[in-house]
Each structure stands twice: as structure tokens, then as C-alpha cells.
Amino acid sequence: MYKVISIHARSTYWSNKESNEELIVDSDDLSHEIESVSNDQYKQGYEVISIISVNSGSMSNGNGYYQTESVIVTFKKRS
Numbered sequence: 001m002y003k004v005i006s007i008h009a010r011s012t013y014w015s016n017k018e019s020n021e022e023l024i025v026d027s028d029d030l031s032h033e034i035e036s037v038s039n040d041q042y043k044q045g046y047e048v049i050s051i052i053s054v055n056s057g058s059m060s061n062g063n064g065y066y067q068t069e070s071v072i073v074t075f076k077k078r079s
Contacts, residue, residue, distance in 0.1 A: 002049075002074060002076055010030070025067050049076045056069045
């Protein structure tokens with residue numbers, strides 16, 4: 001049996017003098033969320049088999065960027 005959970009990244013804005021505001025993914029927060037969900041699922045009898053990032057991007061003032069929007073964590077029931 002498999003279980004799939006999506007974890008959305010939180011982000012913050014910060015100002016850069018050379019460009020407009022930029023969106024920054026809070027990677028520390030995201031890693032804590034992944035750890036918490038993984039530990040909870042382990043207690044329920046599942047183990048992580050994959051973590052895939054979902055990225056999105058945009059063009060702003062001629063500059064392109066992309067960011068991690070979320071991660072998809074796939075678990076498998078331990079036998």
C-alpha cells in the first residue's frame with residue numbers, strides 16, 4: 001500500500017536594491033515539515049520511498065526565476 005502527501009513550501013519576500021522584491025522559499029521550514037510528516041508516517045507503519053520537488057517560475061522585468069512550490073512525498077507501507 002502506498003500513500004502520497006504534498007507539502008507546500010512557505011516563503012517570504014525580501015527587498016533587493018538591484019531588482020524588485022523577490023520570493024524566497026523557507027528551506028529550513030520545509031525540511032522540518034518533511035521530517036515531521038515522515039516521522040508521523042513512520043509511526044503509522046510507512047516508510048519514505050521518494051521525495052519530488054514541484055517547481056514553478058515566472059518572468060519579471062526580463063529576469064526569470066523559479067522556486068520550489070511544494071514537495072510530494074511518497075510512502076510505502078512497511079511489511
